[in-house]
Amino acid sequence: xxxxxxxxxxxxxxxxxxxxxxxxxxxxxxxxxxxxxxxxxxxxxxxxxxxxxxxxxxxxxxxxxxxxxxxxxxxxxxxxxxxxxxxxxxxxxxxxxxxxxxxxxxxxxxxxxxxxxxxxxxxxxxxxxxxxxxxxxxxxxxxx
Amino acid sequence: xxxxxxxxxxxxxxxxxxxxxxxxxxxxxxxxxxxxxxxxxxxxxxxxxxxxxxxxxxxxxxxxxxxxxxxxxxxxxxxxxxxxxxxxxxxxxxxxxxxxxxxxxxxxxxxxxxxxxxxxxxxxxxxxxxxxxxxxxxxxxxxxxxxxxxxxxxxxxxxxxxxxxxxxxxxxxxxxxxxxxxxxxxxxxxxxxxxxxxxxxxxxxxxxxxxxxxxxxxxxxxxxxxxxxxxxxxxxxxxxxxxxxxxxxxxxxxxxxxxxxxxxxxxxxxxxxxxxxxxxxxxxxxxxxxxxxxxxxxxxxxxxxxxxxxxxxxxxxxxxxxxxxxxxxxxxxxxxxxxxxxxxxxxxxxxxxxxxxxx
Numbered sequence: 001x002x003x004x005x006x007x008x009x010x011x012x013x014x015x016x017x018x019x020x021x022x023x024x025x026x027x028x029x030x031x032x033x034x035x036x037x038x039x040x041x042x043x044x045x046x047x048x049x050x051x052x053x054x055x056x057x058x059x060x061x062x063x064x065x066x067x068x069x070x071x072x073x074x075x076x077x078x079x080x081x082x083x084x085x086x087x088x089x090x091x092x093x094x095x096x097x098x099x100x101x102x103x104x105x106x107x108x109x110x111x112x113x114x115x116x117x118x119x120x121x122x123x124x125x126x127x128x129x130x131x132x133x134x135x136x137x138x139x140x141x142x143x144x
Numbered sequence: 145x146x147x148x149x150x151x152x153x154x155x156x157x158x159x160x161x162x163x164x165x166x167x168x169x170x171x172x173x174x175x176x177x178x179x180x181x182x183x184x185x186x187x188x189x190x191x192x193x194x195x196x197x198x199x200x201x202x203x204x205x206x207x208x209x210x211x212x213x214x215x216x217x218x219x220x221x222x223x224x225x226x227x228x229x230x231x232x233x234x235x236x237x238x239x240x241x242x243x244x245x246x247x248x249x250x251x252x253x254x255x256x257x258x259x260x261x262x263x264x265x266x267x268x269x270x271x272x273x274x275x276x277x278x279x280x281x282x283x284x285x286x287x288x289x290x291x292x293x294x295x296x297x298x299x300x301x302x303x304x305x306x307x308x309x310x311x312x313x314x315x316x317x318x319x320x321x322x323x324x325x326x327x328x329x330x331x332x333x334x335x336x337x338x339x340x341x342x343x344x345x346x347x348x349x350x351x352x353x354x355x356x357x358x359x360x361x362x363x364x365x366x367x368x369x370x371x372x373x374x375x376x377x378x379x380x381x382x383x384x385x386x387x388x389x390x391x392x393x394x395x396x397x398x399x400x401x402x403x404x405x406x407x408x409x410x411x412x413x414x415x416x417x418x419x420x421x422x423x424x425x426x427x428x429x430x431x432x433x434x435x436x437x438x439x440x441x442x443x444x445x446x447x448x449x450x451x452x453x454x455x456x457x458x459x460x461x462x463x464x465x466x467x468x469x470x471x472x473x474x475x476x477x478x479x480x481x482x483x484x485x486x487x488x489x490x491x492x493x494x495x496x497x498x499x500x501x502x503x
Contacts, residue, residue: 020436022436022437022438046355047353048439048446049448049450049465051463054461063450065437065448067371069365069371070372072437091353092353092473093351096470118181119181119502121181129186129188
């Protein structure tokens with residue numbers, strides 16, 4: 001268990017993770033998602049999901065939620081110019097998760113093996129979960 | 145020359161729409177493409193426009209079968225942010241409702257599975273039994289689909305008459321032991337249709353991140369009720385059911401045995417129901433700023449919620465990850481080299497829920 005935390009400390013550049021009621025939280029300003037995914041796969045962690053959270057500077061926070069038995073690890077990072085490396089080639093479980101974030105928040109996952117839309121309705125623009133776009137769509141619909 | 149067959153969106157095995165495009169060589173399936181998104185409702189986005197109390201009502205409508213678990217997991221995440229303590233009686237009632245929900249969901253699945261196998265009399269038997277469980281749920285909550293039992297810091301209704309529920313639980317247990325489990329484990333028709341079909345290896349199960357009975361049938365020893373105990377599972381004790389034969393048969397047996405464990409948990413919780421209030425008295429409408437994740441074991445596996453609050457009465461972000469969202473992609477690993485005629489049963493064995501997946 002400690003070995004994973006040490007490995008992640010190197011990958012995320014944060015030495016001491018925050019310990020909360022729902023597990024460990026790492027925050028990385030610079031993160032190599034592929035290295036993180038490989039380390040977690042090697043240690044037999046399961047990717048629960050990744051949450052995308054809109055930031056005020058037109059970027060998106062991505063929080064990867066990993067779990068193994070009683071240990072939960074959350075790793076937070078942010079996109080750069082709305083881009084981040086895909087981990088779907090290492091972890092097939094990330095495939096749909098990344099496609100969904102791409103639909104909802106307009107994040108490009110570089111190197112994704114199958115970047116088709118997942119569940120975005122055809123009439124919705126890419127990134128329709130972002131506040132600005134959601135409000136615009138809603139106003140257009142009200143006008144109709 | 146391989147050819148393709150579309151299965152769905154109006155599906156031969158389910159009520160819900162999703163599409164599997166199979167590429168076959170003769171009768172043998174070689175690969176598939178899975179498509180979802182036919183019933184997308186953007187519940188996450190809607191939840192960010194309503195206050196926490198209205199959100200409880202909204203998230204309960206993510207799924208029509210495991211409705212309660214969504215409300216309770218959302219409540220757990222909010223309770224973590226606000227530091228709310230749930231009274232003991234409320235924790236026990238939450239456990240009773242969660243296990244009744246698992247029981248009716250597994251019975252519904254068993255009925256559909258029996259019908260897919262072609263065992264119609266079994267389908268009738270199981271649905272009759274399921275109706276008894278629905279009766280208990282109706283007696284407790286007044287509802288059959290969305291129970292409206294969960295509120296922040298507790299539950300909305302008390303369990304008034306534990307004795308009558310215990311009697312029905314006993315009846316369900318007898319029928320499970322005498323009819324459902326022997327047929328699913330010993331009947332030659334069922335064994336012929338399920339044994340060695342739709343193999344999902346342990347490595348694949350982990351790589352696809354599968355959860356719930358599907359993962360436990362592939363030898364992954366994980367149950368959220370055990371690894372992150374919530375409600376009253378730590379008080380009641382809990383026996384995890386894991387098999388390692390990785391086929392449809394294993395998934396059938398895991399669910400069948402889980403039903404017995406659910407009955408035991410319901411009985412135990414009813415017998416040891418503590419006295420006291422059913423909800424915390426000082427629940428604020430505005431939740432302090434912060435973020436939290438919550439997990440619970442729905443009938444189909446781990447439900448995951450991430451909630452972020454900005455200090456107002458409306459959540460800043462609600463992320464919902466349902467078990468079917470990670471279980472459905474694993475179809476790709478299961479169907480390779482299988483016969484076309486087994487496709488409905490293999491897909492039914494993961495118990496997919498498209499309403500959950502699309503949200």
